Amino acid sequence: MADLALIEAVNLALASEMQRDARVVVLGEDIGRNGGVFRATLGLLDRYGPERVIDTPLAEMLVAAMAIGLSTQGIRAVAEIQFSGFLYPCLDQVVNHATRYRNRTRGRLSCPLVIRAPNGGGIHAPEHHSESLEATFAHLPGLRVVAPSSPARAYGLLLAAIRDPDPVIFLEPTRLYRLFKQPVEDSGEALPLDTCFIDRSGTDITLVSWGAMMHDTRLAADRLAEDGISAEIVDVATLKPLDLDTILDSVAKTGRCVIVSESARAGGWASEIAAGLAEHGLLSLFAPVMRVAGYDTPMPLARQERVYIPDVSRILHEVRKVFEMAPR
Structure with a gap:
C-alpha cells in the first residue's frame, strides 16, 4: 500500500498487468525511452524490454491500427495517445475495425484493446490538448468508455479494461494526474466495469459526474453539507455501457439531480443521462434535471480554459436553482 497520484496508479496498473500476463504490450509515441508525455509508462522499457514497450512513429492512426492488429x-495491446484531441485520426480504425470485430466474425474474433489518452483541460495547454471527448466515443456501439476519477479507481479500472475481451477507450483526467494522492494497493484486483460507484451517500440531491469533474463535485458537496444539504455523489466511471439503474436508484431516494460534465453542453453525455432519467425516472423527480457543462465552443487557449471548465460555483448555482423549484 502506497500513497499514489493518479498517473502513478496508471503506471502501477500497467506494470502489474504486464507482470501478470505476458501477452500485454504497450505502444505509443515516446512511451519507451521517455516514459510518455506524462510519464505514465516510465520504467516499463527497462523492466519489459522493447518487444513489449514499443515506441511508434508520430502517427496516431498507425498506433491505433497496430494495436488493433x-x-x-x-496480444493484449494498450495504446497511448498523447492527448484526447489527437484521438481523431484513430476514429477510422476504431469505428471501422475495433468496434466491429466481434459482430463481423460472429464472435469468432474479438479485439481486447485499450486506448489510453489524457482527457480534458486543466494544464493550460493549446485547445486540441484539452478537449473532453467522452461523448464522441460513447456514441459508438461496441466500444466501452471508461473515465476514472481517483488513483485507486484508475488502478482497478485499468486492470479491468486490459482484461476485457472487447475494445476500451480509457480517458484519464489530465487535471487529476498529480492533483492529489491516496492509498493504492498493488493487489492485482480489478474494479468492475459497466457500473457506477456511489462515491458519497446522501438524501437531498444526487450529483452525477465522472473523471476530472468528480473533484469539483466532491468540493461542491462539502459546501452543501455546510448548509445542511446532504448530497449523494454518483461516479459514473464507465460511461458506455451506462449503468443507469444506479443513477435511477439514487434519484428515487433524493428526488433531485444535477449532472456535472466538462465537455461541451450540446450532445454531451450529461444529455444522455438526463434523457434516461426523463424516460425512466420522471415520477421520482421533484424538479427538472439540471446540467453543468462546458460551452458550445472550442476549448479556449491556455489560461482562458478556466472560464470554460465548470467549477464549484457553477455547480452550486445549478443546485440552488433545483432547490428553488423544489424546496426541502
Whole structure:
C-alpha cells in the first residue's frame, strides 16, 4: 500500500498487468525511452524490454491500427495517445475495425484493446490538448468508455479494461494526474466495469459526474453539507455501457439531480443521462434535471480554459436553482 497520484496508479496498473500476463504490450509515441508525455509508462522499457514497450512513429492512426492488429492475434495491446484531441485520426480504425470485430466474425474474433489518452483541460495547454471527448466515443456501439476519477479507481479500472475481451477507450483526467494522492494497493484486483460507484451517500440531491469533474463535485458537496444539504455523489466511471439503474436508484431516494460534465453542453453525455432519467425516472423527480457543462465552443487557449471548465460555483448555482423549484 502506497500513497499514489493518479498517473502513478496508471503506471502501477500497467506494470502489474504486464507482470501478470505476458501477452500485454504497450505502444505509443515516446512511451519507451521517455516514459510518455506524462510519464505514465516510465520504467516499463527497462523492466519489459522493447518487444513489449514499443515506441511508434508520430502517427496516431498507425498506433491505433497496430494495436488493433496485435489485439486480434492474441496480444493484449494498450495504446497511448498523447492527448484526447489527437484521438481523431484513430476514429477510422476504431469505428471501422475495433468496434466491429466481434459482430463481423460472429464472435469468432474479438479485439481486447485499450486506448489510453489524457482527457480534458486543466494544464493550460493549446485547445486540441484539452478537449473532453467522452461523448464522441460513447456514441459508438461496441466500444466501452471508461473515465476514472481517483488513483485507486484508475488502478482497478485499468486492470479491468486490459482484461476485457472487447475494445476500451480509457480517458484519464489530465487535471487529476498529480492533483492529489491516496492509498493504492498493488493487489492485482480489478474494479468492475459497466457500473457506477456511489462515491458519497446522501438524501437531498444526487450529483452525477465522472473523471476530472468528480473533484469539483466532491468540493461542491462539502459546501452543501455546510448548509445542511446532504448530497449523494454518483461516479459514473464507465460511461458506455451506462449503468443507469444506479443513477435511477439514487434519484428515487433524493428526488433531485444535477449532472456535472466538462465537455461541451450540446450532445454531451450529461444529455444522455438526463434523457434516461426523463424516460425512466420522471415520477421520482421533484424538479427538472439540471446540467453543468462546458460551452458550445472550442476549448479556449491556455489560461482562458478556466472560464470554460465548470467549477464549484457553477455547480452550486445549478443546485440552488433545483432547490428553488423544489424546496426541502
